[in-house]
Amino acid sequence: MALSARPDTSSIEAKWQKYWQDNDLFAWKQDLSRQKYYILEMFPYTSGRMHMGHARNFTMGDVLARMKRAQGFDVLYPMGWDAFGLPAENAAIKLGIHPAKSTADAIASMKQAMIELGLSYDWNQELDTSDAEYVSAQQRLFLKFYEAGLVYRDTKFANWCDNDQTVLADEQVIDGRCWRCDGEVTKRQVAQWFFDIRRYADQLIDDLDQLDGWPERVKKIQRSWIGRSKGADVRFDLCNAPDQSIVSFTTRVDTLMGCTFVLLAAEHKILDTVPLPAEHAQAVEEFRQQVLSQTRQDRLENRDKAGVFTGWTVRHPLTGEELPVLVANYVLPDYGTGAVMAVPAHDQRDLEFALKYALPHPVVISPDGKSFSVTDEAFVGDGVLVNSGDFDGHTTPQARDAIAGRLASIGYGGPTTTYRLQNWSVSRQRYWGNPIPIVYCPDHGAVPVPESDIPVLLPRDVDFMNSSRAILSSEQFVNVSCPACGGPARREVDTMDTFVDSAWYFLRFLDPHSAEPFPRDLADRMLPADLYIGGIEHAVLHLIYSRFFVKVLRDLGMLDFDEPFMSLRNHGMVNDADGLKQSKSRGNITEPADMIARYGSDALRVYLMFATSAENPINWDDNGPTSAVTFLQRVQRVVDAALDESRGTSPDPAASKKLLARAHAAIARVAADIEGFRFNTAVAEVMSLVNALSLNADSAGIEARREAVDVLIKLLNPFAPHFTEELWERLGNTTSLAAGTWPVLRPEMLRRDEAEIAIQVNGKLVDVISLPLDLDKSQVESEALGLEKVQRLLAGAAPRKVIYVPGKILNVVV
Numbered sequence: 001m002a003l004s005a006r007p008d009t010s011s012i013e014a015k016w017q018k019y020w021q022d023n024d025l026f027a028w029k030q031d032l033s034r035q036k037y038y039i040l041e042m043f044p045y046t047s048g049r050m051h052m053g054h055a056r057n058f059t060m061g062d063v064l065a066r067m068k069r070a071q072g073f074d075v076l077y078p079m080g081w082d083a084f085g086l087p088a089e090n091a092a093i094k095l096g097i098h099p100a101k102s103t104a105d106a107i108a109s110m111k112q113a114m115i116e117l118g119l120s121y122d123w124n125q126e127l128d129t130s131d132a133e134y135v136s137a138q139q140r141l142f143l144k145f146y147e148a149g150l151v152y153r154d155t156k157f158a159n160w161c162d163n164d165q166t167v168l169a170d171e172q173v174i175d176g177r178c179w180r181c182d183g184e185v186t187k188r189q190v191a192q193w194f195f196d197i198r199r200y201a202d203q204l205i206d207d208l209d210q211l212d213g214w215p216e217r218v219k220k221i222q223r224s225w226i227g228r229s230k231g232a233d234v235r236f237d238l239c240n241a242p243d244q245s246i247v248s249f250t251t252r253v254d255t256l257m258g259c260t261f262v263l264l265a266a267e268h269k270i271l272d273t274v275p276l277p278a279e280h281a282q283a284v285e286e287f288r289q290q291v292l293s294q295t296r297q298d299r300l301e302n303r304d305k306a307g308v309f310t311g312w313t314v315r316h317p318l319t320g321e322e323l324p325v326l327v328a329n330y331v332l333p334d335y336g337t338g339a340v341m342a343v344p345a346h347d348q349r350d351l352e353f354a355l356k357y358a359l360p361h362p363v364v365i366s367p368d369g370k371s372f373s374v375t376d377e378a379f380v381g382d383g384v385l386v387n388s389g390d391f392d393g394h395t396t397p398q399a400r401d402a403i404a405g406r407l408a409s410i411g412y413g414g415p416t417t418t419y420r421l422q423n424w425s426v427s428r429q430r431y432w433g434n435p436i437p438i439v440y441c442p443d444h445g446a447v448p449v450p451e452s453d454i455p456v457l458l459p460r461d462v463d464f465m466n467s468s469r470a471i472l473s474s475e476q477f478v479n480v481s482c483p484a485c486g487g488p489a490r491r492e493v494d495t496m497d498t499f500v501d502s503a504w505y506f507l508r509f510l511d512p513h514s515a516e517p518f519p520r521d522l523a524d525r526m527l528p529a530d531l532y533i534g535g536i537e538h539a540v541l542h543l544i545y546s547r548f549f550v551k552v553l554r555d556l557g558m559l560d561f562d563e564p565f566m567s568l569r570n571h572g573m574v575n576d577a578d579g580l581k582q583s584k585s586r587g588n589i590t591e592p593a594d595m596i597a598r599y600g601s602d603a604l605r606v607y608l609m610f611a612t613s614a615e616n617p618i619n620w621d622d623n624g625p626t627s628a629v630t631f632l633q634r635v636q637r638v639v640d641a642a643l644d645e646s647r648g649t650s651p652d653p654a655a656s657k658k659l660l661a662r663a664h665a666a667i668a669r670v671a672a673d674i675e676g677f678r679f680n681t682a683v684a685e686v687m688s689l690v691n692a693l694s695l696n697a698d699s700a701g702i703e704a705r706r707e708a709v710d711v712l713i714k715l716l717n718p719f720a721p722h723f724t725e726e727l728w729e730r731l732g733n734t735t736s737l738a739a740g741t742w743p744v745l746r747p748e749m750l751r752r753d754e755a756e757i758a759i760q761v762n763g764k765l766v767d768v769i770s771l772p773l774d775l776d777k778s779q780v781e782s783e784a785l786g787l788e789k790v791q792r793l794l795a796g797a798a799p800r801k802v803i804y805v806p807g808k809i810l811n812v813v814v
């Protein structure tokens, strides 16, 4: 038959792919009598074709899904398309094809590639985030967030590319230029919609402790991304302007008595709201512009601390002393309050700044309470307060409480917590996204679109090629009447960040056509998902946003669990042969379709799973899958031989038992390895069962061989689904493996009549020997004493004592 004639596996693959589809064998059954299992991989962007990295990631999920189905779980294994967003819009512009069309083309091509790889998705649950139903459901969620007060509009400095007329994320600014057009990037005040994710910062950190199934590495990245920092706020009143004050965040309020000046970030709002003394205004403005042209990274790495005096002074809240206020290049706008109480003697950056501008730097913490001074190195450790008035003699922790307490009692601050995590700006000044359902009315301001007018669909007939603001070219879209008064109004023309689309799609999979955003009963049954598979590059953003969404929806009473994904697995990348990332610009992408044409999809799958452990990268080698082809051909030959009834007609019971013990051990190990994401050792285990079947199997007899072949085919099925289906059918089976069951482990088969016994001399391991289990102590002892290695160690002496742990250890003491 055709299987062995490489590479003509295509007709077999097509045959089974059609069979699975025609019989809807991967449909989620929604069978309440079974235990649920929800597994998903991060759904792909629709900006290109399927690459080998996808193939690897998706095959991992597929192996698990197939095994779990066979094991009787009620499996939901869906796939969908992250269709909106800049990647798809840019791809469309590059091709000169409307994004709706280029997205549909990309989906068609990727779906075909997935089917050809034999992935067992339930296509009944397929979703597309650019589809009207999805757009509608998401806008409903937006409105719910809005009603709950979790959405607000604010004008903030953002990276702005003038060419593309859009805000850029920090990661999209390379050396001060736009990643896409290389145009200059400036900072600009942009009005944006925000999700108040900081409200959930504590939960997002604390609940990580429940996520036992997550890699520690990802949890660590999330903790530091959220960056919870406990400290205190300190308020300083401006001497120049009554009723105005500056609040700073500090983690060292114990050093407050050593604060000699106050620093502001260039973006600090007070610089725009309170007029500066005229003689300082220009210098401050110039300095601000200079700082604003630097990226966040540059500012963090600033070696050269610089600043400018604002002309303002503030009053120290405890001493009443007048302190200068400066704008400094190393103060970040989006951390703490964007203002710093500078304590040069105890903070290195402040010290460098103070030395440069000849500002005082009194010591207020001494390591041992004795007199102490700093020159060019700040003392940042804990110690005992000095030069601090009433607080002298307090230790650092005592002073922290005492000073924060004093501030609170006079209304000038107190303990607080700050987070590195910023509120989530969800506005994108781009066309290809989900429209934000808001209307601006001259009289009523920003008014949410009423639910009855949802969905607000993107106008399709726009000039998407020439402006990121293509949406503006549709008058019909932009000009609307105000939902509150019916007067003329304008629609919001920003679209939602594509990360909003991916923050909840795992809920929509439960029913992509539901009128509600998602069906609650199914959500409570199926979630948290049992396994989520994706790249480590999503450790933040997507994986934080998804967790945030679930917590908000829980608080809105829309679901009843705290976390979206119980278990998370990261997979390694597929690089090129030199270990470089495969990318379009390098032109080094391997397409799964080419490898499938050459080796067949089963061989490709087996290779992807066997090449290395799941977390390691694979450096792609076009010849790699050859070994998998050889292996599958060998399986075929071994199975053929094993089922030849003319062989080994007088079976030896011990040999049959041994073969079956091997097969049953494989059932246990393959399942545990797949579950543990050890796909390579699972394949190795199948290979060793193939070896056992080919070596001396004649004496095991046809009955045992048949059972072992059965087990072999079923264990190999998740890895090589088409090949095993074909074999299975050829063996006379009439039901497909996809509808079949996982082999049942019979523990009694594992019991063997021999045991591996460790032989020790004076407690040190000398040898391990296989002996029949029914030997008594004296028989085992005489076997052990007969060993040459033991005799050498005894050197003629008689054993003083012999200890025997039956079936395990024999220790000879001399």
Ligand code: ANZ
Pocket (backbone or CB within 6 Å): 229, 249, 250, 251, 252, 255, 265, 330, 331, 332, 333, 334, 335, 336, 337, 338, 339, 340, 341, 342, 343, 345, 346, 347, 380
């Ligand atoms: C006074 C002080 C005295 C500080 C001292 C440190 C040592 P972590 O620990 O990372 O949370 N800071 C606060 N806001 C800032 C901003 N927007 N940009 C730059 N620096 C800022 O850092 C907290 C410390 O970073 C704060 O504590 C503040 O300096 C500085 F002996 O306040 B400290």
